[in-house]
Amino acid sequence: DGGITQSPKYLFRKEGQNVTLSCEQNLNHDAMYWYRQDPGQGLRLIYYSQIVNDFQKGDIAEGYSVSREKKESFPLTVTSAQKNPTAFYLCASSIQGNTEAFFGQGTRLTVV
Amino acid sequence: AQSVSQHNHHVILSEAASLELGCNYSYGGTVNLFWYVQYPGQHLQLLLKYFSGDPLVKGIKGFEAEFIKSKFSFNLRKPSVQWSDTAEYFCAVISYGNNRLAFGKGNQVVVIP
Numbered sequence: 373d374g375g376i377t378q379s380p381k382y383l384f385r386k387e388g389q390n391v392t393l394s395c396e397q398n399l400n401h402d403a404m405y406w407y408r409q410d411p412g413q414g415l416r417l418i419y420y421s422q423i424v425n426d427f428q429k430g431d432i433a434e435g436y437s438v439s440r441e442k443k444e445s446f447p448l449t450v451t452s453a454q455k456n457p458t459a460f461y462l463c464a465s466s467i468q469g470n471t472e473a474f475f476g477q478g479t480r481l482t483v484v
Numbered sequence: 485a486q487s488v489s490q491h492n493h494h495v496i497l498s499e500a501a502s503l504e505l506g507c508n509y510s511y512g513g514t515v516n517l518f519w520y521v522q523y524p525g526q527h528l529q530l531l532l533k534y535f536s537g538d539p540l541v542k543g544i545k546g547f548e549a550e551f552i553k554s555k556f557s558f559n560l561r562k563p564s565v566q567w568s569d570t571a572e573y574f575c576a577v578i579s580y581g582n583n584r585l586a587f588g589k590g591n592q593v594v595v596i597p
Binding site: 403420473 | 490493516518520527528529530533574576578579580583584585586587588589590
């Protein structure tokens with residue numbers, strides 16, 4: 373099946389720990405995105421990447437880091453510097469940077 | 485920075501009523517426009533998109549949207565809603581300048597049978 377896989381679906385971490393969320397796509401898409409979804413806030417862009425080995429900060433990049441070493445993978449690390457990390461995280465990809473994006477099922481991160 | 489505005493975050497209506505959701509964006513350059521839908525417990529899906537051409541675009545499940553360039557708007561409509569249209573709807577804009585896909589805050593739509 374072609375698509376975007378985010379894992380795990382639910383993730384629990386203790387405060388102060390870094391945690392990495394996985395996002396893999398087998399659609400051969402160039403662009404990949406990470407969003408955070410909070411109730412009433414819509415989707416806010418964390419980081420995006422147009423091509424391998426390149427990425428840009430979105431609107432709420434503080435406390436997050438990413439890498440894009442392979443075309444199919446765009447992992448997101450939520451660091452201990454992120455003040456309010458508990459949220460639903462969505463990964464997306466698109467063929468090119470200005471076409472429609474396809475979304476994964478999301479990872480719900482809870483930090484206790 | 486570009487922004488996307490959606491108003492009336494919570495909409496409640498009865499089956500067979502008409503639905504219109506507003507979307508305005510702030511970017512002045514060339515843009516591509518999208519509406520996404522998120523049904524309860526499901527992932528985001530594309531409802532329709534506008535890149536160029538006829539400003540009235542038709543999407544899945546009877547939805548349509550009209551792009552009005554002079555008003556920076558891309559409003560979503562459906563003439564007669566069904567209970568199964570209960571979902572959250574998001575407008576999104578991507579500009580050719582920076583390729584950042586920006587979303588509005590969403591409209592939570594509840595259709596009462």
